[in-house]
Amino acid sequence: MAEKRNPSVTETQHVETASPTSSDVLEDVKGCDFTVAEADIPPGYFRSAHFLGSMFAIGSAFGCGVAGFTLAAPILTYIDADIGPNPNLTWVALSYLLTSSIGLIIVGRLTDIFGRRWFFITGSAIATIGSVVCATAPSIPALIAGETLVGVGASVQLSYAFVVSEIVPMKWRSLAQGYVFLWGIPFSGFAPAISYAFVFKTSVGWRGVYYLLIAVNAVSTLTWYLFYKPPSFTMKHGYGRKMEFLKHFDYIGTLLATLGLLLFLMGLSWGGTLYAWDSAHVVSAVVVGVALLIAFFLWEAWAPLREPLLPLYLFRNRGWNVSVILWSLGASTYYALAILWPSMVATLYRGNHGFMWVGWISCLSNCGILFGEYCGAWLKRRTDIQIRVVFIIGSALLGAMAACTPDTPVMACVLAFLTTAFIGWNEILNSAVATIVIDDQREIGTATGAGGSARSTISTICSTVYTVVLSNRLAQTIPAKVPPALISAGLPASSVTAFLGGIAIGNFDDVPGSSPSIIAAGVRAYQEASSSAFSTVFLATLGFSGVGIIVSWWCPNVDKLLVGDVAVTLGETDATKIKDEKA
Missing domain, CATH: 1.20.1250.20 (MFS general substrate transporter like domains)
Incomplete structure (x- = not known):
């Protein structure tokens, strides 16, 4: 294995001190530094099963994450004709967009603190379950429920940028992300044609879209489990400290951000489609959403948080x-x-x-x-x-x-x-x-x-x-x-x-x-x-x-x-x- 940089004095002290200072707390939240210099990377590491298997998992999960929307969106009218009609058809797309968009900020922060492995395994597993629900949906409400699960999984699967970037040399990060986008060719680039082909050229019809997602999501989940083994919580922070971090996590900030983004994006998505722009539904959702987002930023700025959801010094x-x-x-x-x-x-x-x-x-x-x-x-x-x-x-x-x-x-x-x-x-x-x-x-x-x-x-x-x-x-x-x-x-x-x-x-x-x-x-x-x-x-x-x-x-x-x-x-x-x- 590659030789790791030893934890700094501050990092060692914060594991042992009962009442850390503010600077120690900051280091503690970030955890140990696992950066490996180019000269210290073992020969053959980038050909190892862990690396290649993880790259496969990242790419296939990204493909599934985008396909949960791009494959279904072009054929919603045909789905509605089969198991509808239902006036809430637009919620099939909305449920995916809302859950996947909101989850990105939460997934990033949680995995920085608690480790990434089980979050990404679970994300693909949830997307697999959601695909099963969609493939067997007898009605539009059932399909909406399935797409909600697919969207929750996609919030993890679409977090490809930092997962693939941190495991490759800094100078190759754009190329690594380019590799991930290759998985978008069938799942995004040709998505409309594939969707239409299932509807007009196969006996399974629109459900074939979700059969495809079940298969790829299942393989992705398996490869996450077998090969993706980044630093765990214990490696980041030491033994016996998980409850301490859970106790001090920014639950209020997470709630404010989630509800604020949910209502704001929901209001924008409703306007001019489900409801008129001057309707109470749209106006109240947008106004309350903006108010909650303002409250979120004020909370992050002034509350005495040990683990803020969004450290505002990023904006400097x-x-x-x-x-x-x-x-x-x-x-x-x-x-x-x-x-x-x-x-x-x-x-x-x-x-x-x-x-x-x-x-x-x-x-x-x-x-x-x-x-x-x-x-x-x-x-x-x-x-x-x-x-x-x-x-x-x-x-x-x-x-x-x-x-x-x-x-x-x-x-x-x-x-x-x-x-x-x-x-x-x-x-x-x-x-x-x-x-x-x-x-x-x-x-x-x-x-x-x-x-x-x-x-x-x-x-x-x-x-x-x-x-x-x-x-x-x-x-x-x-x-x-x-x-x-x-x-x-x-x-x-x-x-x-x-x-x-x-x-x-x-x-x-x-x-x-x-x-x-x-x-x-x-x-x-x-x-x-x-x-x-x-x-x-x-x-x-x-x-x-x-x-x-x-x-x-x-x-x-x-x-x-x-x-x-x-x-x-x-x-x-x-x-x-x-x-x-x-x-």
Whole structure:
């Protein structure tokens, strides 16, 4: 095993002292330092079963974590047709998004303090159980319950950034994260096509999505158990101290953060879909959520906490703040396309193509971001310059999509792929830099988990803005363009409402007075109205992109930090630690 750095005098004292000082408490919460210098890493360590098996577990778990949403989201209407209908269908997606987003900050902090091994084993096990519940769900409420479990598991599975980063040399962190994103190719990149294939090409239908998740989650759980053996709680803090840490954990802060994020994100997700924006449900959820989040930050700042959920001194690190902001704004740019692109394809470019064609073309944005993440993973030097360049290009290309019309399908496809590719490049660099620039690698989980929660929250805010802009513009452009075009083509005014309803399902049999020429004129007007609305949203993204471009000028240059040291090595046990200490 690799030789570990011996605990400092402070670290030794805090294990033995009954009444530690504030500085000792801080060291105690962080635990012992397990950093191994590049020269001390044993030959063949990165080919060992512990390392390779852990890398497999991290990658497969990440794939399952994203697939819990990306495979189900494109086919929710078909699921509802089979075991519904149910007015609460949107909760299938909401339950996953809420639980996975909120869990990131909690998982990061808990695993920093108590050790990571059993959290990640349990996370994949919960996701497996959730997949079983979904696969056998007889109704939408049962499916919601299953997706909630899948989301809880995903909050652990999507905490890949700090787990994979701490077990590889600092200089290879972006490449290690690039490896993890390879697992996103089938589970995210081609998710719409796979989902449609299960529905239209197999006898198991939509349940096949969850059969696939059961299998991969089960294998992931097994590999976590067999191979992933990072430092345990005992190795971090010594024997007989777990109850002390449980006693002093920040339960109030955790409750405030959980409820605050839950209500805030729930309110944003409800607005304009389940309830009107000015409804009591939305307003009260958002207001109370914001109040609880403010209370959370005040609690973390002023309460005498030994183990705060979110140490606020993290926010004094400018490099970390900049990386998290750009990570979040880049993700919000991607989500703009994730929301708009499938709808654009189905509305503007489907034509006479079938559902599988729509599924394949809808994959372009997901494939683009994965391609960019993988390309960016190889170029680890001068990440500050890279981030500025790719963020500007990606933002400009996204804004350029405002020029797309129903007559420019090739241009739209090229821009959708290139936009997400450059934003993916931005994402891989910032997610890696956020793990590198922190002051103490023993808090990598806390810092990265907080960054992941911030990314999710900011992305949700931006996505909400895009959704509102789109719905408001459609409410203007469709009445302005479609009815006049239909009436001019010869459709009776009394049939316009029925025609608009037929567009939604692609069936005009029940529209009185319709004809092939009238249908063609109406569909064309609907496409032009939708295109105008999409263009407005793409232009609206420039506001958020502009903020990111300005912030990018403060990107940190981490070249001097890209060394061969490894923050944590795998495979040691408490018995090994005791033996080393005696020696």
